Amino acid sequence: MTKIGINNSSNVVAWRELSAEGQENLVAKLDYDRIILKTINAFAVELITIPSKEKLAWYLAREVVGKLGFVDCVVYLMDDEKKLLRQYAAIGEHKNPASDEIANLLEIPLGEGITGQVAQTKKPLIIDDLEKDDRYISDIEPARSEICVPLLIEDKVVGVIDCEDQRVAYFNEFHMEVLSTVSAMASAKLKLIAQSQAAVMAEEMVRTRDSWLRSIFKNAPIEIVLKDTDGHIIAISDNVPNVMGCDKNDFIGSTTADFLPSHIADVYMAADRRVVETGIPSHQEIKEENDGVTRYSLSEKFPLQDEDGVIVGICSLTTDITDLKRSEDALREAHDSLELQVEKRTCELMEEIDERKRAEEALLNAKEEAEAANLAKSEFLSSMSHELRTPMNAILGFAQLLQHNPKEPLSETQNSSADHILRGGNHLLELIEQVLELSKIEAGHISISVDHTPVRDVIDHSLNLIRERANRDGIEIIDQIGRDDLPLLWTDDTRLTQVLLNLISNAVKYNRKGGTVTLTCQELPDRVLRISVADTGIGISTEKQDNLFKPFERLGLETGMIEGTGIGLTITKKIIELLGGHIGFESEVGKGSTFWVDVLMSEKRDTDIAIVNMATSPGKMIEELDETGSQYTVLYVEDNPDNMELMEVIIGCIGNT
Numbered sequence: 001m002t003k004i005g006i007n008n009s010s011n012v013v014a015w016r017e018l019s020a021e022g023q024e025n026l027v028a029k030l031d032y033d034r035i036i037l038k039t040i041n042a043f044a045v046e047l048i049t050i051p052s053k054e055k056l057a058w059y060l061a062r063e064v065v066g067k068l069g070f071v072d073c074v075v076y077l078m079d080d081e082k083k084l085l086r087q088y089a090a091i092g093e094h095k096n097p098a099s100d101e102i103a104n105l106l107e108i109p110l111g112e113g114i115t116g117q118v119a120q121t122k123k124p125l126i127i128d129d130l131e132k133d134d135r136y137i138s139d140i141e142p143a144r145s146e147i148c149v150p151l152l153i154e155d156k157v158v159g160v161i162d163c164e165d166q167r168v169a170y171f172n173e174f175h176m177e178v179l180s181t182v183s184a185m186a187s188a189k190l191k192l193i194a195q196s197q198a199a200v201m202a203e204e205m206v207r208t209r210d211s212w213l214r215s216i217f218k219n220a221p222i223e224i225v226l227k228d229t230d231g232h233i234i235a236i237s238d239n240v241p242n243v244m245g246c247d248k249n250d251f252i253g254s255t256t257a258d259f260l261p262s263h264i265a266d267v268y269m270a271a272d273r274r275v276v277e278t279g280i281p282s283h284q285e286i287k288e289e290n291d292g293v294t295r296y297s298l299s300e301k302f303p304l305q306d307e308d309g310v311i312v313g314i315c316s317l318t319t320d321i322t323d324l325k326r327s328e329d330a331l332r333e334a335h336d337s338l339e340l341q342v343e344k345r346t347c348e349l350m351e352e353i354d355e356r357k358r359a360e361e362a363l364l365n366a367k368e369e370a371e372a373a374n375l376a377k378s379e380f381l382s383s384m385s386h387e388l389r390t391p392m393n394a395i396l397g398f399a400q401l402l403q404h405n406p407k408e409p410l411s412e413t414q415n416s417s418a419d420h421i422l423r424g425g426n427h428l429l430e431l432i433e434q435v436l437e438l439s440k441i442e443a444g445h446i447s448i449s450v451d452h453t454p455v456r457d458v459i460d461h462s463l464n465l466i467r468e469r470a471n472r473d474g475i476e477i478i479d480q481i482g483r484d485d486l487p488l489l490w491t492d493d494t495r496l497t498q499v500l501l502n503l504i505s506n507a508v509k510y511n512r513k514g515g516t517v518t519l520t521c522q523e524l525p526d527r528v529l530r531i532s533v534a535d536t537g538i539g540i541s542t543e544k545q546d547n548l549f550k551p552f553e554r555l556g557l558e559t560g561m562i563e564g565t566g567i568g569l570t571i572t573k574k575i576i577e578l579l580g581g582h583i584g585f586e587s588e589v590g591k592g593s594t595f596w597v598d599v600l601m602s603e604k605r606d607t608d609i610a611i612v613n614m615a616t617s618p619g620k621m622i623e624e625l626d627e628t629g630s631q632y633t634v635l636y637v638e639d640n641p642d643n644m645e646l647m648e649v650i651i652g653c654i655g656n657t
């Protein structure tokens with residue numbers, strides 16, 4: 001392509017005044033101008049048919065700029081969102097190997113490089129030597145000079161046309177003028193394309209919205225009615241004719257009053273008027289009563305406004321809530337009846353509670369009365385001690401006297417009768433003693449006096465009292481408690497003796513001929529001494545064991561040969577518990593039983609304290625007195641005449657009085 005120097009002021013130079021070379025140059029320039037004019041004309045015509053900005057970009061680069069003698073042209077369009085220029089078409093060596101394809105899809109941020117700056121400043125630029133310009137961003141191959149013009153729509157940059165050349169200072173004013181013309185035409189076309197695209201999109205949007213509206217009208221579960229401000233129906237949802245039982249076409253143009261009874265239509269129309277007058281949406285529950293049928297509806301209305309906010313109609317949404325209302329009513333009724341039931345049940349419960357309280361109180365009173373009666377019984381029995389024992393002693397004493405009076409010896413039959421009196425009397429006396437003892441304990445009339453007590457003393461004392469009976473029954477007593485270094489107990493020795501005596505005497509009583517009774521003791525934690533009495537006797541069956549400590553329980557031995565009262569273990573348990581201890585047992589039928597008592601120990605051992613000997617038995621004292629042969633006086637205090645007489649006879653039998 002020939003480079004042409006242009007001098008605008010030379011247009012009027014006369015042909016004949018030019019040199020041959022000048023004339024040649026002028027002809028060449030005129031030829032070039034014609035090409036430009038033709039190209040731009042063609043462009044102007046073609047522009048009309050170019051449909052899109054992509055096609056415009058390629059047409060610009062290839063057909064327009066290329067034909068104008070530019071060897072390189074890139075068209076950038078603006079991405080407004082990302083604020084960058086993106087290549088849409090590129091013509092030049094290596095820039096588009098295939099048609100409409102760009103080898104290097106350059107994206108240039110606004111303000112960067114020469115193109116970015118032209119887009120930012122909106123001013124065209126010619127750079128004569130790119131090597132001296134550090135703004136230059138090279139494409140595939142670096143160039144030496146560049147011309148860049150913006151594409152503007154109403155002062156807004158929408159892209160740039162950028163041309164480069166390998167020659168230094170190639171581009172001039174003329175190029176700038178041509179490219180600016182092309183840019184202005186392209187910009188105008190871009191504007192038209194944008195407008196038509198917007199129109200297409202708007203049309204599309206209208207169509208889309210129309211189809212949305214149709215879908216809403218078709219599928220909405222509520223009744224939708226659009227009216228103008230005078231209440232004339234413009235559109236209805238598909239379900240309205242079904243609900244109203246009329247044809248769809250009957251509705252359009254009519255008013256509510258045309259298809260609803262006046263008393264119902266009035267309510268809806270009044271609501272319509274309010275919405276038109278105030279512009280405020282309404283929300284109302286309406287009860288429609290027509291021909292004996294009741295329908296409840298929820299009516300919601302809001303104004304339809306044009307772009308300027310002027311009210312042009314009403315949108316009315318109606319939901320049939322008859323079923324909902326009925327369910328609500330049923331629910332309310334159920335709720336009310338439930339509340340009634342709850343109230344009734346609460347009253348019943350309160351009454352039941354009151355009744356239970358009264359029963360509990362009555363039970364408590366009965367228990368207290370029973371306890372008081374029991375206490376009264378115990379008090380009575382304990383106070384009867386003297387009255388019961390005294391005649392019994394007289395009976396036994398006189399019976400013994402009958403048997404042992406050397407002056408009037410009994411016949412064999414009389415002797416045997418006296419034996420019966422004595423056995424029965426003794427048993428009765430034991431029963432009386434034990435009933436009285438139990439009553440005393442229950443009435444709280446027994447006194448406990450605890451002290452340092454040697455174990456050995458209590459054991460020995462108990463054994464002394466039972467040994468004779470054991471020998472008589474052929475029972476061996478094995479004492480394994482030992483004699484040395486035993487702990488001292490913190491207990492009442494008399495009461496503990498009573499406890500052990502009962503356990504040992506039971507072990508002897510309920511043993512078998514030739515059996516044994518073994519005594520052991522064992523120190524347990526917390527200063528407790530366990531004293532055990534094991535026998536080889538009849539044992540106690542598991543079923544009977546629960547009743548063992550109940551008063552008057554003989555566990556099936558009531559009619560047997562072994563005498564007993566069934567109170568011993570009851571008393572024993574109560575006493576050991578009063579002493580702060582416990583009682584327990586293990587037993588197996590046919591093999592024997594082991595009863596044990598846990599007794600509190602003192603802090604001292606028996607080596608720490610002088611052991612006080614037990615009192616000498618009165619029988620022995622009388623023996624000693626007899627040996628002296630001296631005379632003594634006996635003071636006997638008695639209020640019972642029978643006993644006084646008995647004592648006189650006894651003393652009479654002893655003699656020397």
Ligand code: ADP
Binds near residue numbers: 502507537
């Ligand atoms: P009693 O011996 O006067 O009947 P207890 O209260 O001492 O009264 O004993 C209640 C019952 O427990 C006895 O009648 C007897 O059946 C049973 N029992 C007590 N100790 C033993 C024992 N060591 N072996 C077997 N049975 C016993």
